Amino acid sequence: MNTPASTETAILAGGCFWGMQELIRHLPGVVSTRVGYSGGDVPHATYRHHGTHAEAIEIVFDPSRLSYRALLEFFFQIHDPTTPDRQGNDRGPSYRSGIYWLSEAQRQTAERTIAEVNASGRWPGPVVTELKAAGPFWQAEPEHQDYLQHYPDGYTCHWVRPNWRLPQPGQPEPAPLIDWREVLRRAREGNVAPPRRVEREPAFWQARLTPEQYVVTRRKGTERPFSSSMCGLFTPGRYHCACCGTPLFDAGEKFDSGTGWPSFTQPVDGRVVASHVDESHGMVRVEVTCAVCDAHLGHVFPDGPPPSGLRYCINALSLEKDGQGVAGA
Incomplete structure (x- = not known):
């Protein structure tokens, strides 16, 4: 240098x-x-x-x-x-x-x-x-x-908040934040239209995904906490749907929640993640899926950091990071 x-x-x-x-x-x-x-x-x-x-x-x-x-x-x-x-x-x-x-x-x-x-x-x-x-x-x-x-997987409580930016001449306003009220409204009343749709038969997904990915994304499974190194990954880039390749989350919205699953405060676009009431396992939660291909991603909770207050708790098996061979379906 x-x-x-x-x-x-x-x-x-x-x-x-x-x-x-x-x-x-x-x-x-x-x-x-x-x-x-x-x-x-x-x-x-x-x-x-x-x-x-x-x-x-x-x-x-x-x-x-x-x-x-x-x-x-x-x-x-x-x-x-x-x-x-x-x-x-x-x-x-x-x-x-x-x-x-x-x-x-x-x-x-x-x-x-x-x-x-x-x-x-x-x-x-x-x-x-x-x-x-x-x-x-x-x-x-x-x-x-x-x-x-x-120690790349060591403790940190710092990340880049894309919406915490001062206005710059000629730059558009950041997209409106999704908050818990909006999450519940969408789960109860319906989600916004996605930018595109990908619909495939189960055999297509079984051939495309690993057995573990298939169970999580197409059968609504849950991986074990702390089972993926993705929890401690905070390098810049985007996280895509492992099924259809749609960009879902940005590393700038990723944070260490201590839960054992990758956690984000916002999706990259309010149209790409859908919310659904989930009453399985004797609980009432809000499930999140890829709005493009219906892949199960995880759940969203109202205990995240400001300004959105959300924690999108996502299975690492449902995501692919930039550079991991993501391809569109």
Whole structure:
């Protein structure tokens, strides 16, 4: 990699630094990242003793390729800046949201960005991000550096929310979010028309799918929890129906629910996933299927993260990730 003529440094805090580092490191223009502790009072901070510091990430970037403003916009997409002292299941001041500016220009950019985020109405509440001048940055222990590079299936509570974006000139408004009320309305009153339909005889699907995929998708089976590595897969891309190849979910809406099944907050298009009342096994749930080919996908629940509050709990056997040989039916 060519060394840029000049670089700029940013210090940000947005919850557990493992997930923050893994997402930010892939931004074009990022030269290097390291995780540590900043924003607090203890010198020579460590994981066991970091006082009032937040878990933070130091980013060195090429400003000719990545502006500080663009970095902040991405920062506000990958963590929730509206929850005080919390990200995901992590609670406490170590996990607060913070921007620690290193120049007057950075301070002004941060203030403008926060104001626009608040005015946009696209986030679930007002921004509570701490904004103050940067103090010392104390580098974290080696075992915390590049953690998800060493442990790809390790813990993270960070993902890119496609709808948490500031309006850009000439760009269309994001599609309306599906919420629990809409899920129930569709399950009870009927789903919207899909973009296309694929109807095949059972023999076609048996020949096309593995026996395990057939049981899940065509016989409404359920795979064992934690049986697929897809649960810990958070690389960018889309997840397609394993039967007909229709794009169903985007990796940007995927999150670690801890349930043992891949979980998403929204489909890529409200027309491609259908909802149905499911009263099997002595329970009342909402089943979700591929609206194009009727493949059973899983169920949807109202206990997901904001802003939709939904958790599409999907069998990995019903999905194929980009690059896995997905073909249309």
